[in-house]
Amino acid sequence: MPQTPESPNAGGRRRALVLFVNTTIALIGGGLSALLGAFAVGPKASAAGGRWIRAGTTSDLKPDEPVARVVAVSRVDGWYRERARETVFLVWDGDRTVRALSATCTHLGCQVRWDAKDKKFHCPCHGGVYGADGVVLDGPPPRPLDAIDARIDPADASVLVRL
């Protein structure tokens, strides 16, 4: 590629070269950015497992009173597999049905506590208050405590929750 600035079409040639250089750099940079961007945004979260997990037996529970139980949920976090501990509140009707509530406040994710004296859930962070059935009574939470599928196994009276 001899460079002869005097040649009549030097201006056009220069413009073509500039266009070529800029376009190629933009293409390489764009392609690389797209790839690295997609890589950084991260993997799709895998769907929740939804396994039935034993959370205790009815003998651990009191009728119509939420009882906190810690269950271990196996969770896949990218390359990491863990047995995550999660708190659920079990509310037993004293007979054959049990309801389970997530202990995670629907406002900003703190863990609520059951106050046995005034029969309410209190969130320690921003003053959210829930009733025994999970409905919001006071404070900022936008919706009731999340309900979790729960059942009693009639064979051995164990309580199972699906997480």
Add this chain to the structure above:
Amino acid sequence: MKRLLEWLHARTGYRAAARVMLDEPLPPGTGWFFTLGSVLLALLSIQLLTGAFLTLYYAPTPDHAYDSVRFINSQGAGTLVRGLHYYGASFLVVALAAHMLRVIAFGSYKPPREVTWLSGLALFGLILAFALTGYLLPWDQRAYWATVVTINVSKLTPFAGDIMAGVLRGGSAIGALTLTRWYSAHVIFLPAALALLVVLHLVLMRRQGISGPVRPRTGSPTPFFPAQAARDVTMILLVIIALGAFAWHGAPPLEGPADPTDATYIPRPEWYFLGLFQLLKYFPGKWEVIGAMVVPGVAAGFLALLPWIDRGLDRDPRKRRLVMTVITIGAACVIGLTTLGWHDRPMGASSPDTWSLREIGGRAFAQKLNCARCHSETGLADPLEGAPATRGPEWIAGHLADPEMIAPGLREPLAVVHEREAAAIVAYVRRASRQAYPGYPPLVETSAVVYARYCVGCHKIEGDGGTDGPDLTHVGSKHDAATLRRWIVDPELVDPDAEMPSFGDRLTEAQLDAISGYLASRK
């Protein structure tokens, strides 16, 4: 847009900087040979970027490194990013060698560019250090054993061998401390040194100007932009397309997890270290230090002193016969040794994607023991196929012997497992953790059960098995199925001196048909 750029220029004067970068005056006749430096810069940038992004998912601990790399490989974009980084290393080494040979052939190291040359050599060493440290990070078999070899080679360092090995190893054995140490070197210390040296190299290059063609041509210097920039960009584009094709073609290899007890693994370094690897074979015993230290040291010293050895002012390679001859012989030696190392792969080693008979048999034993009762998608434990095996073989064997070992009360104890079946299941679990079962014909599956239960104690197939009996890898080229069947049923009927026990009453007719047919097919 234009007004925004005006405003920016008024505040920063960025156009002056751009002019300095782009208007570099080049001697007339500068051409395609002078694009290699830019190609190197582009490849280095790609390594830097992809490497930085890989750290988003990588975990430098022996427990998790392998799983995290596997996870990266399992993501679509991750395969590509790791592919670019992995193959990019090879591209860098090739481009580096080409750049260096160009500089030597054009005599570009001659005054006043001696320091530029030395900084380039330092960069070469740095890139090799990157390659070496990067290779341990996946913590697979190849990574582990290559590092074992590297650290043992470093012990040959005169006077300070043990100190050197200790510094490289971190702890008392290759493990967690080695991994974090090499990781820090790879992502912090070496990149910092690289950035400094690259800037130095480029500043010196600009200060002295590039050397240009061997015989100076008449004419006025031309600016770098756009004519030479277009050549550079063309070369970069071609190289990146080639690199992209490699990355697109397939995930970079990831072997089994590092296993310090595995005696069947045959370590081989990355191709660019094969020359050095091969060299070590020619210096046995106490002479090893010559291959490991002296020869590479003399070569590096020769290159470093080149500007003072080759003192003539003429840059024409035809007038620098001696230097060109030495360099040509040296390059031929490197290529020759690399080729020898490449071909010197042990025979009989199975290809990494083929399951060994023991692994196939282990799958059948695992089914027989009903491992899937717990190990399933909805069961108590992770499924056997596709789950990462972070546990070593001892752990898996222990778990097989007593499933309650890890979770008392949850699992029912198994029936007693025969030790060969247990070994096969261990092999199967470790294989299945990194590769889905590809599916083999029933003949092979039945034969695998027989082989993994009975034959493996005395006979080898593709490098796996005992050594008391003959290797059966190619037994089909000597005997047909009928002969093999008679032999297996009762060896003494075929040869009264046979030492092999008879298996006629231990195998079913179907098993006898399968194993004899399978062995006959092994030509």
